[in-house]
Amino acid sequence: MILEHVDVLVIGAGPSGAVAASILHQNGVKLKVVEQAHFPRFVIGESLIPRCMDHFDEAGFVEEVAAKGFEKKFGARFLRGDDVCWFDFSQKFSEGWDWTWQLPRAEFDKTLTDILQRRGVDIAFGTTVEQVVFNGTDSLTTVHDDRGNRREIHARFVIDCSGYGRVLPRLLNLDAPSSFPPMAATFVHVTDKRRPQGGEGTLITFDVLDQKVWFWVIPFSDGRSSLGLVCPKEHLEMIDQGSPAATFQHIIQQSDYYRQRFDGLEFLFEPKQVVSYAKAVKKLYGDGFALTGNSAEFLDPVFSSGVCFATESGALAAKLAVKQLNGLKVDWEHEYEEHMLWGVDVFRSYIRDWYSGDLQKFFFHKKVNEDVKRKVCSVLAGYVWDKENPFVKKHDRAVRAVTHLLPEDSC
Ligand code: FAD
Structure with a gap:
């Protein structure tokens, strides 16, 4: 079997893995990214928040991503019947970015990995991690590609950015129950043919249909929009109309504000449904590894914190890995886990x-x-x-x- 040696192995090339990889590369670390899918691939998580921009900036992504023309997001609108609440990020209390993007993740994640590959980062797409065996902080990871070819990667550190793949939590028995009750979501993309002109057409909106039930509308710059419903698991079962598409048409009828705009539009794929999406772990790090993004914790989509947590943790794990590889002592409990869990606890x-x-x-x-x-x-x-x-x-x-x-x- 082929054996490769790297300083850091990054598992997964979503936003967390891309930010981590870029920071490692900037620091001259010999790294490899292994990604199970071929990009572009669909993933949910299309509404970003401004804090992510700090991480994209640090990773050197902002200029090239901006050139793609993704829809800019300057705030968020919440509706409940006739009540409207608009948060304008430029009015926020803290220093920092006052805009970000709302975008299709397939194209966005591909943009980031294209940038990395142009800079010479080694990304193996279609490559799935099967097994990781640790020996102190060193590890041996077995991967296979789409053709079934196996290889081993020896690394001095592993950053697990595998999202819902949750590679190390599964292999090392680190999964923990989430503190939230089981929620469900269903979502789809449409060609937004009746999109109004001006700001109304492109405004990202969360329409509260009931205290625990809300509908999202995320317009993209290419004329498509993402629509989704989040609710308790039993609610999705209760409104089931026999197929995901029929259920989604029924959901559109529940929004007084958006019924007319989206009624009867063709879905660009069968609406997807996920249940019990909240995830937690017992530890965010161990000898020779750190867990980031959704591989570590995911709470709920309502405040679009998922990608921000992914990039905050990806950036921090990468910087601490560099420090450790340079022979300096890293207090992972304090410098990594406590920092990340503070943010998780606020959200x-x-x-x-x-x-x-x-x-x-x-x-x-x-x-x-x-x-x-x-x-x-x-x-x-x-x-x-x-x-x-x-x-x-x-x-x-x-x-x-x-x-x-x-x-x-x-x-
Ligand atoms: P991902 O983006 O999931 O990337 C992980 C990568 O790892 C994938 O490309 C996968 O193919 C790869 N991988 C998995 N297993 C393996 C393996 N064995 N070997 C190699 N590679 C592997 N977040 C927001 O910020 N805004 C939102 O609006 C939002 N909406 C959401 C709506 C819903 C219904 C849900 C459930 C989540 C939502 N999220 C949102 C959360 C968001 O999807 C995630 O937080 C975000 O994608 C996490 O990024 P990541 O880089 O950790 O993982």
């Missing part, structure tokens, strides 16, 4: 407060406190490590404290 509080109705009460209140809104806006932009923001620092109780003071009758 966990906001997601909990969203589904409990507290955050919705704040969003749709007639007399919204603009100062509080700027601080919540920072969280929605992904600046969840800015502890100057009391709505980050006291994330566990800040939203509840504010909403419990709001008078009911003016909602």
